[in-house]
Amino acid sequence: MSYADFVNEATQYYQSLPYEGNDLYKKYSVSIPLPEKYGTGPDGIDSFVDLISEKTRIKFDAVITDSSAKSLNGMIRIVKAEETDDRVRESKIFRSVESKLAAYVNGHAQYFVLIEMPKGSKEKFDILFANSGSLSVQIIVTLQEGSGLRLSEIYASNSREGSTVSVMHEISAGRSAEVELNALHNENEKTSVLNLCKANAVDGARINANYIYCGGSATKAVGILDSHGHSSRIDVTEFAYGSVSQNFDLNTIILNSTPYSIADLNSGVVLDDASKCMLKGFAKVSEMAKGANSRITERGILLSKDAHIDALPDMAIDYSNEVKATHSAATSPIDEDALFYLTSRGIDEEKARKLFVTAFIAKYISRIDDPVIKEIAMSVMLDKLDTKAFGIISDITPRNIWMGGSNKR
Amino acid sequence: MLLEIKNLHVEAEGKEIVKGVSLTIKDGEQHVLMGPNGSGKTTLAKAIMGHPQLKITEGDILLDGESIKELKPNERAKRGIFLEFQNPTEIEGLGMMNFLNTARGAVGRTQSFKEFMGEVKETSERLKIKEDLMGRSLNHGFSGGEKKKTEILQMAILQPKIAILDEPDSGLDVDAVKVVAENVSAIQKKTDAGLLLITHYSRILNYMEPRFLHIMHDGRIVREGGKELIEDIEKNGYQFG
Numbered sequence: 001m002s003y004a005d006f007v008n009e010a011t012q013y014y015q016s017l018p019y020e021g022n023d024l025y026k027k028y029s030v031s032i033p034l035p036e037k038y039g040t041g042p043d044g045i046d047s048f049v050d051l052i053s054e055k056t057r058i059k060f061d062a063v064i065t066d067s068s069a070k071s072l073n074g075m076i077r078i079v080k081a082e083e084t085d086d087r088v089r090e091s092k093i094f095r096s097v098e099s100k101l102a103a104y105v106n107g108h109a110q111y112f113v114l115i116e117m118p119k120g121s122k123e124k125f126d127i128l129f130a131n132s133g134s135l136s137v138q139i140i141v142t143l144q145e146g147s148g149l150r151l152s153e154i155y156a157s158n159s160r161e162g163s164t165v166s167v168m169h170e171i172s173a174g175r176s177a178e179v180e181l182n183a184l185h186n187e188n189e190k191t192s193v194l195n196l197c198k199a200n201a202v203d204g205a206r207i208n209a210n211y212i213y214c215g216g217s218a219t220k221a222v223g224i225l226d227s228h229g230h231s232s233r234i235d236v237t238e239f240a241y242g243s244v245s246q247n248f249d250l251n252t253i254i255l256n257s258t259p260y261s262i263a264d265l266n267s268g269v270v271l272d273d274a275s276k277c278m279l280k281g282f283a284k285v286s287e288m289a290k291g292a293n294s295r296i297t298e299r300g301i302l303l304s305k306d307a308h309i310d311a312l313p314d315m316a317i318d319y320s321n322e323v324k325a326t327h328s329a330a331t332s333p334i335d336e337d338a339l340f341y342l343t344s345r346g347i348d349e350e351k352a353r354k355l356f357v358t359a360f361i362a363k364y365i366s367r368i369d370d371p372v373i374k375e376i377a378m379s380v381m382l383d384k385l386d387t388k389a390f391g392i393i394s395d396i397t398p399r400n401i402w403m404g405g406s407n408k409r
Numbered sequence: 410m411l412l413e414i415k416n417l418h419v420e421a422e423g424k425e426i427v428k429g430v431s432l433t434i435k436d437g438e439q440h441v442l443m444g445p446n447g448s449g450k451t452t453l454a455k456a457i458m459g460h461p462q463l464k465i466t467e468g469d470i471l472l473d474g475e476s477i478k479e480l481k482p483n484e485r486a487k488r489g490i491f492l493e494f495q496n497p498t499e500i501e502g503l504g505m506m507n508f509l510n511t512a513r514g515a516v517g518r519t520q521s522f523k524e525f526m527g528e529v530k531e532t533s534e535r536l537k538i539k540e541d542l543m544g545r546s547l548n549h550g551f552s553g554g555e556k557k558k559t560e561i562l563q564m565a566i567l568q569p570k571i572a573i574l575d576e577p578d579s580g581l582d583v584d585a586v587k588v589v590a591e592n593v594s595a596i597q598k599k600t601d602a603g604l605l606l607i608t609h610y611s612r613i614l615n616y617m618e619p620r621f622l623h624i625m626h627d628g629r630i631v632r633e634g635g636k637e638l639i640e641d642i643e644k645n646g647y648q649f650g
Contacts, residue, residue: 336462341498344458345508345567346486346515355511359502359546366502 028278028310030249032192032218033164038110040067041133041159048158049130056154056376061125062113066133066163069111076125077114084112101222102196105168109138117147117177124150124370131191134163140170143177143205152182152373157215157391159190165216166194173205175229180208182373186215186380188391189244193219202229203258210368212377213240213248215390223252227261227292234263239364241381242275242307243388251280256292256323263293268364269300269331270357271307272388279311285325287318294323300331301360357385410489410570411435411473412457412603418467419449419456426452428628429468434571434603439594439617442607444625445647450607451495453625454573458492459485472571487516489570489602493560493577499548505559508547509566516567525566532565536592537585553580561589565596572597573605578613590616611639 045065053060061073069078117123121144129135143149155165165187173179185193193216201207213219219240227234234255240248254263269277281296294317300309311329334356342352361381368374384390412434419427426449434440442450456463457470459482470478477485500508506529513525520528533543536558548556557577564572574593578586590613597604606619614636622639624632624647632638 335498338498338500340455340458340460340482341494342500342508343482344486344492344494345512345563346483346517347511348483348515349481351511351515352483355503355508356500359500361502363502 024312025251025280028249028280028312030218030220030247030278032194032220033162034104034166034194035108035134035164038066038108038134038136041131041161041163043132044158045130045132048132048156049128052128052130052154052156058126058128058154058372060128062127064111064113064127064129064135064137066110066131066135073125075115075117075123076127079112079114081110081112099196099222101194102168102198105136105138105166105194105196108136108166109168110135111137113137113139115139115141115149115151117141117143117149119144120146122148125152126373127151127153129153129155129165129167131157131163131165131187132159134165136166138168138170141172141179143171143173143179145175146177147174148178150180150182150370152370153184154373154376155183155185155187155193155215157187157191159188162190162192164192164194166196168196169199171197171199171207173199173201173207175202176204177201178206178208180210180369182210182368182370182377183212184373184377184380185211185213185219186390188215189217191216191391193221195219195221197221197223197225199223199225199234200228201226201232201234204231205229206233206235208235208367208369209237211236211238212365213238213250214242214380214384216246218247220249221251224255225252225263226255226257227263228255228257229261230258231260232258233261235367236265237268237364237367238266239268239361240277241270241361241384242277243272243384243390244275245273246275246390248275248277249280250278251282253282253284254294254296256283256285256289256294258286258289258292260291261289261293263295265296266364266367267296267298268360269309270303270361271300271309272303274304274306276308277310279309279313279329281313281327283315283325283327285315285317285319285323289319290322292319292323292325294325296327298329299360301357302331302333303357354385358382361385410603411471412490412571413471413474414453414457414468415471416468417453417456417465417470419452420464420466421452421462425466426628427456430625430628430630432605432623432630434605436570436603437597437601438621439597439604439606439619440621440623441614441619442605442623442625443609443642448625449628450625451575454492454575454605454607457573458482458490483515486567486569491564491567491569491572493564493572493574495575495579497548497556497560499546499551501546501549503547505543505545505547509563512563513566518566518568528566529562532562532592535595536562537588538562554582554585557581557589558585561592561596565592568596568600569602570600571603571605573607575607576609577606578608578610583612586613587616589613593617611643614639
């Protein structure tokens with residue numbers, strides 16, 4: 001089974017919400033293998049988990065692998081697929097009609113991770129996802145009124161054969177709740193990634209989602225994030241750094257469904273070698289969304305003549321007055337004037353290029369509020385910039401770029 | 410240090426912009442280059458710094474008798490040449506302090522980090538640069554005046570031997586012009602650098618003492634003299650043929 005099996009169907013789900021049925025999006029699409037069965041890969045995952053824990057110096061609240069799942073925090077409930085009841089299975093807000101990919105992950109998930117934040121509670125959790133075989137997880141996060149959650153996830157793989165990591169987030173932020181989701185994907189070259197997200201923020205709620213992709217041979221991401229309540233706010237940052245022949249297909253849809261809602265999508269890409277990326281940001285402002293603010297910004301830097309970015313920002317505005325809606329896209333090699341400026345200060349060209357790219361990356365990574373995951377993400381990026389390597393992290397150790405001190409929690 | 414520009418011809422995108430300029434700048438001298446828009450002043454400045462998209466078709470640039478026209482911009486900077494940009498590049502994500510620290514290391518300034526920080530603080534205060542600017546990205550979101558002042562801050566930190574200032578006064582209010590001019594003079598006095606100041610306005614010269622004034626038109630230096638030329642230009646314009 002492959003992604004093409006889905007997209008070749010004639011069904012158009014939404015004319016105004018381009019999805020896998022949309023002809024243009026089908027043209028600019030990355031196929032990834034979708035296994036029928038998920039399960040344990042080769043041995044060695046435990047030592048790999050230990051290595052990641054040691055390097056990141058994070059005491060993870062939960063560790064989920066293709067062979068086991070363990071929660072060390074009572075607020076993170078992990079249910080194995082065979083133990084799910086209808087309540088868990090049907091708690092999803094990511095309806096299958098919106099995406100057969102969502103239905104696929106829901107049907108194949110090995111584990112369901114359930115996090116429910118009680119009214120007024122505040123927590124931060126770190127979860128490690130590691131795989132040697134294929135891994136599929138559905139994560140359901142529910143925040144009650146006034147609660148707050150910082151959820152940081154690190155994905156790493158030591159797959160020796162082709163494997164797929166498929167993960168689906170479903171986030172529901174109640175009135176005035178705040179959630180920050182940080183996902184750092186650094187799988188190895190034997191791994192493909194399918195990352196789905198559906199998020200919903202009601203009155204006064206805020207969702208800040210940050211996706212960092214630098215691993216995996218092929219990555220396909222689909223997200224629908226809905227600023228669904230009065231004065232609710234959605235901020236999405238997606239950043240991909242590709243080298244060798246990595247492919248990324250990032251399709252994020254932001255919705256302004258209600259008055260004075262804010263939805264902001266920031267996409268950034270740096271590509272080297274023969275890597276490719278498709279940025280398919282889409283914004284929809286509903287007719288109910290008076291005073292809404294919607295923005296898509298897509299930016300890319302090409303470090304090689306063989307690298308390629310397709311940026312397709314798009315919008316549908318049903319309420320044409322009293323809304324702010326902007327979209328823009330720009331991709332280019334490193335700016336020659338910027339290089340001249342830096343080199344005129346004595347900095348050699350190679351270092352100037354690195355400074356420029358590092359600055360571009362930092363612009364996106366700095367949107368992460370979690371100081372530890374921010375340090376790790378930037379350290380991984382700098383390592384990749386130095387070595388072009390991706391996958392098993394040669395230097396995931398935080399370099400204290402921003403913090404200037406210990407990162408131990 | 411001695412900068413000699415000899416019969417310099419410079420092309421941009423196949424079009425000759427600088428058409429045979431000769432100029433000599435010695436230690437401690439203040440030179441002013443004036444001229445109408447499009448006369449080639451900025452192109453000349455960038456060519457001295459080594460802009461890769463400009464082509465020197467004839468003539469030479471000598472630093473202490475040695476040609477530098479084949480050197481890359483960073484190599485020229487290491488030899489002591491500094492260009493204050495008319496429109497400094499904004500680089501979001503590159504912290505001002507990180508940039509300054511990298512640049513001062515690149516040109517070989519070896520003071521301790523503590524001394525460097527002290528120098529930045531002291532110079533920023535003298536230039537009346539807001540403290541929070543140092544915690545921001547390079548020129549990102551800076552006002553025109555803030556950009557001009559941080560360029561002069563860079564000059565103070567890098568301590569060049571030859572400084573080319575491309576319109577350091579444009580867009581500045583009266584008070585800021587005075588602050589910039591006095592700081593440029595102070596830095597020059599401290600380092601004994603040679604200075605080439607490009608400007609459209611005589612106001613900045615009220616606070617400086619240039620001995621040499623050059624008027625550029627259509628890629629050539631067409632008039633030369635001392636500060637007395639300014640009054641003539643103010644009264645009669647450039648008076649080209």
